[in-house]
Amino acid sequence: MDNVYDTLIIGGGPGGLTAAVYLRRFRREVMLVDKGNSRLDLIPVTHNFPGFPDGIRGLQLLDNLRCQLGRYGGAVTPGEVSGLRREGDCFVAAFEGGEVRSRTVLIATGIADAGLPVENWREAVAAGAVRLCPVCDGFDVLDKRIAIVSSPENPVSHALFMRTFSASVTLFERDRESAMPAEHQQQLRDAGVRYIASPVLGVTMSHAMKPVIHTEDGEDHHADVVYPMLGESARSDLAAGLGAATADCLALEVDEYQCTTVAGLYAIGDVVKGLNQISVAAGHAAIAATHIHNTLPRRFR
Structure with a gap:
């Protein structure tokens, strides 16, 4: 059993890296595999992660966590x-043409965003013209002209939430099949949110990197920032293939120790049902890693 890891961590975002740091500090043998799709590397600066009063770039936070893991003999394996x-008491993962065996597995694979035509997507996100999380950065767009594209799950709640931060909020309809109920339209009017019923065709960027929202009626609407509210699906297929239960958007269901419905299979961060935040992922990681350590056979050195 010397070639069996204590834990295989799949996903090298903030959750996976934090879990790896904990487990290495517990003297556990860990393999962390990451294919480089962390949403954190899209974030130009986050201001709501504790301990960084001036904010920190997403890429810098990832680099810091990788460096911290390296201090304890851990590393990220690209792939x-x-x-x-499952084979007996172990999990077996297919990896780069070979196999990796581990006693436990921690899924930290995050989510995949659905599509909306946005010109120069990465550049627009880097410039702060396209934003992905009202909870993360609503405060950072105080008094800006805010455009929000409706989502089927929350047709008006995001617009009402952003009204906290600006008097200029416009909600755009995503497609022509959606019919905004009268009570929702009244909520928008009561809050002073403008509603554009003509569906969005796409978003382009002005020369000043400001979003221009193009609607089906031929109108162009200018804003300072746009929240496309893309919709999402959890990257939970590996866990679901083992029978792990999922909820809305394929998010994994877990218990109080971040264990899925499959014994020994844990999940943390955005792939789990709940609030998608960096600090939440870090908290999940601490809980899961500590429980994994306490449930694995002890090693006395």
Whole structure:
């Protein structure tokens, strides 16, 4: 059993890296595999992660966590786990043409955003013209002209939430099949939110990197920032393939120790049902890693 890891961590975002730091400090043998799709590397600066009063770039936070893991003999292995199965007391993961065996597995694979035509997507996100999380950065767009594209799950709640931060909030309809109920339209009017019923065709950027929202009626609407509210699905296929229960948007269901419905299979961060935040992922990681350590056979050195 010397070639069996204590824990295989799949995903090297803030959650996976934090869990790896904890487990290495517990003297556990860990392999962390990451294919480089962390949403954190899209974030130009986050201002609501504790301990950084001036904010920190997403890439810098990832670098800091990798460096911290390296201090304890850990590292990130680039690549993708393409399959996961159970054999006796171990999990077996298919990886780069070979196999990796571990006693436990921690899924930290995050979510995949759905699509909306946005010109120069990465550049627009880097410039702060396109934003992905009202909870994360609403305070950072105080008094800006805010455009929000409706989502089927929360047709008006995001617009009402952002009204806290600006008097200029416009909600755009995503598609022509959606019919805004009268009570929702009244909520918008009561809050002073403008509503554009003509569906969005796409978003382009002005020369000053400001979003221009193009609607089906031929109108162009200028804003300072746009929240496309893309919709999402959790990257939970590896866990679901083992029978782990999922909820809305394929998010994994976990218990108070971040364990899925499959024994020994844990999940943390955005792939889990709940609030998608960096600090939440870090908290998940601490809980899961500590429980994993306490449930694995002890090693006395």
